[in-house]
Amino acid sequence: xxxxxxxxxxxxxxxxxxxxxxxxxxxxxxxxxxxxxxxxxxxxxxxxxxxxxxxxxxxxxxxxxxxxxxxxxxxxxxxxxxxxxxxxxxxxxxxxxxxxxxxxxxxxxxxxxxxxxxxxxxxxxxxxxxxxxxxxxxxxxxxxxxxxxxxxxxxxxxxxxxxxxxxxxxxxxxxxxxxxxxxxxxxxxxxxxxxxxxxxxxxxxxxxxxxxxxxxxxxxxxxxxxxxxxxxxxxxxxxxxxxxxxxxxxxxxxxxxxxxxxxxxxxxxxxxxxxxxxxxxxxxxxxxxx
Amino acid sequence: xxxxxxxxxxxxxxxxxxxxxxxxxxxxxxxxxxxxxxxxxxxxxxxxxxxxxxxxxxxxxxxxxxxxxxxxxxxxxxxxxxxxxxxxxxxxxxxxxxxxxxxxxxxxxxxxxxxxxxxxxxxxxxxxxxxxxxxxxxxxxxxxxxxxxxxxxxxxxxxxxxxxxxxxxxxxxxxxxxxxxxxxxxxxxxxxxxxxxxxxxxxxxxxxxxxxxxxxxxxxxxxxxxxxxxxxxxxxxxxxxxxxxxxxxxxxxxxxxxxxxxxxxxxxxxxxxxxxxxxxxxxxxxxxxxxxxxxxxxxxxxx
Ligand SMILES: Nc1ncnc2c1ncn2[C@@H]1O[C@H](COP(=O)(O)OP(=O)(O)O)[C@@H](O)[C@H]1O
Ligand SMILES: [Mg+2]
Numbered sequence: 001x002x003x004x005x006x007x008x009x010x011x012x013x014x015x016x017x018x019x020x021x022x023x024x025x026x027x028x029x030x031x032x033x034x035x036x037x038x039x040x041x042x043x044x045x046x047x048x049x050x051x052x053x054x055x056x057x058x059x060x061x062x063x064x065x066x067x068x069x070x071x072x073x074x075x076x077x078x079x080x081x082x083x084x085x086x087x088x089x090x091x092x093x094x095x096x097x098x099x100x101x102x103x104x105x106x107x108x109x110x111x112x113x114x115x116x117x118x119x120x121x122x123x124x125x126x127x128x129x130x131x132x133x134x135x136x137x138x139x140x141x142x143x144x145x146x147x148x149x150x151x152x153x154x155x156x157x158x159x160x161x162x163x164x165x166x167x168x169x170x171x172x173x174x175x176x177x178x179x180x181x182x183x184x185x186x187x188x189x190x191x192x193x194x195x196x197x198x199x200x201x202x203x204x205x206x207x208x209x210x211x212x213x214x215x216x217x218x219x220x221x222x223x224x225x226x227x228x229x230x231x232x233x234x235x236x237x238x239x240x241x242x243x244x245x246x247x248x249x250x251x252x253x254x255x256x257x258x259x260x261x262x263x264x265x266x267x268x269x270x271x272x273x274x275x276x277x278x279x280x281x282x283x284x285x286x287x288x289x290x
Numbered sequence: 291x292x293x294x295x296x297x298x299x300x301x302x303x304x305x306x307x308x309x310x311x312x313x314x315x316x317x318x319x320x321x322x323x324x325x326x327x328x329x330x331x332x333x334x335x336x337x338x339x340x341x342x343x344x345x346x347x348x349x350x351x352x353x354x355x356x357x358x359x360x361x362x363x364x365x366x367x368x369x370x371x372x373x374x375x376x377x378x379x380x381x382x383x384x385x386x387x388x389x390x391x392x393x394x395x396x397x398x399x400x401x402x403x404x405x406x407x408x409x410x411x412x413x414x415x416x417x418x419x420x421x422x423x424x425x426x427x428x429x430x431x432x433x434x435x436x437x438x439x440x441x442x443x444x445x446x447x448x449x450x451x452x453x454x455x456x457x458x459x460x461x462x463x464x465x466x467x468x469x470x471x472x473x474x475x476x477x478x479x480x481x482x483x484x485x486x487x488x489x490x491x492x493x494x495x496x497x498x499x500x501x502x503x504x505x506x507x508x509x510x511x512x513x514x515x516x517x518x519x520x521x522x523x524x525x526x527x528x529x530x531x532x533x534x535x536x537x538x539x540x541x542x543x544x545x546x547x548x549x550x551x552x553x554x555x556x557x558x559x560x561x562x563x564x565x566x567x568x569x570x571x572x573x574x575x576x577x578x579x580x581x582x583x584x585x586x587x588x589x590x591x592x593x
Pocket of ligand 1: 018028029051054055592593
């Protein structure tokens with residue numbers, strides 16, 4: 001297999017059942033037969049409400065949680081193997097790093113864990129502190145960092161060993177709009193440099209803005225997957241978007257439509273978003289249940 | 291920056307460098323929690339012990355100083371060993387710092403060894419600091435007493451060279467010597483065994499408090515362990531089953547009395563090198579067993 005045809009991420013039919021204490025035999029199905037493939041260089045977004053299994057999927061990919069069934073690979077290397085970690089950087093959800101370390105010391109610590117040499121660590125620390133714009137906070141302890149700064153030092157920590165894949169669990173959760181914009185710009189810049197990004201969020205618009213491909217996960221199941229264009233377009237419907245259309249024109253169009261064998265589904269402002277798609281799914285799911 | 295992994299850094303299955311990085315960061319963490327303020331308490335204690343009970347005979351006085359010093363060293367090192375280990379791993383799990391560490395190329399065994407080493411470094415540094423302070427104070431007291439005793443002989447007109455030599459020997463026997471350092475080392479070994487036990491507990495305990503309480507329980511049981519063993523086995527000939535019980539007991543409850551060189555040393559006994567080697571070996575064995583057990587639990591743990 002050549003380097004190019006190896007998927008960056010290959011998640012293969014993964015299921016995770018968490019055992020429930022006090023209830024033998026029954027477990028909590030957190031992830032249900034999920035398969036995801038990512039080609040090198042893409043930004044893939046996993047969306048779904050809280051508790052739908054996003055973090056668990058990511059932890060399985062990083063070998064932090066053992067799947068009940070299935071397996072996953074990072075650039076062809078089994079996730080359970082320690083070696084696979086050389087290719088991946090991870091930023092967990094709401095992370096807290098060692099509060100007693102300064103920004104620069106934190107990067108030094110993680111660099112050491114990656115087996116980098118002193119000189120490499122020094123160079124990478126400078127580059128990354130520049131990249132995440134934390135040079136002026138480098139000698140302050142993380143205990144005094146804001147939420148956005150913590151996420152950015154977390155991003156820097158994930159990048160210290162130049163991984164080819166970046167896994168970000170809710171990278172903008174709890175960060176104010178300005179900080180969140182900063183983080184999104186950073187992700188786009190990293191992607192331009194060829195890094196594959198796997199991120200998840202329950203905030204749908206943010207995913208929509210930067211992801212090439214999106215998967216929707218609901219109650220542990222991957223219910224839809226595709227490029228944004230594919231997901232948002234509704235196949236048997238056509239949307240005509242006009243600017244400054246007069247009421248007369250609209251009326252003419254309407255009569256024309258009525259004379260044909262066509263049903264008007266909706267006339268109004270265009271508003272199809274991932275959010276609606278998601279809400280639709282949740283609604284139909286509820287109907288099926290009842 | 292490009293998407294290339296850094297050159298010249300092949301993956302190493304076991305890396306002392308990574309363990310050292312974990313150990314030193316653990317030590318920094320503990321030090322920045324300002325634990326070293328305890329040394330002030332220690333100094334205060336020794337000053338009280340060294341300079342207040344002057345009405346005692348000089349042997350009693352020096353013995354009391356040593357008793358208090360060793361008691362405090364034991365206490366502080368055991369608190370650091372048990373509490374230090376008990377709070378560190380659960381905190382890493384809670385703060386999700388553990389995810390960031392284990393998503394780097396760090397084997398779980400190295401993480402455990404690194405944390406344990408960090409605590410042991412703290413215990414070792416504290417013991418060395420306490421030992422230095424204690425030895426200095428003891429040395430000072432020893433010399434003050436010697437001068438007093440010689441002055442006393444002179445005032446009685448008994449200051450013959452033999453009498454002076456006798457008194458000097460008597461006082462120095464109670465003073466600073468290598469056996470005291472061996473006793474400090476035995477305290478370190480005991481703390482190391484307790485720290486690794488406490489780490490094993492914290493890999494499956496659901497609360498830090500549990501680890502601390504059980505850790506201290508083991509400390510007390512460990513001191514009475516040989517008694518308990520005699521009680522259960524009633525001193526009968528040891529058969530296979532009883533041997534098994536003994537082994538289980540010894541593993542579950544480390545026989546900490548083994549590491550108790552302090553009492554002997556304080557009353558002036560000397561410590562043979564062979565005994566030191568023996569207890570070092572036993573402590574190492576306990577450390578390896580507990581560490582492996584902790585690894586077995588931890589490697590299966592859902593994080
Ligand atoms: N370690 C665990 N033990 C038991 N249940 C868990 C554990 N981790 C997650 N879960 C459960 O699995 C489900 C999925 O959680 P998670 O993957 O964190 O969702 P998300 O990240 O999408 O919010 C939730 O119901 C959660 O309670
Ligand atoms: Mg989550």
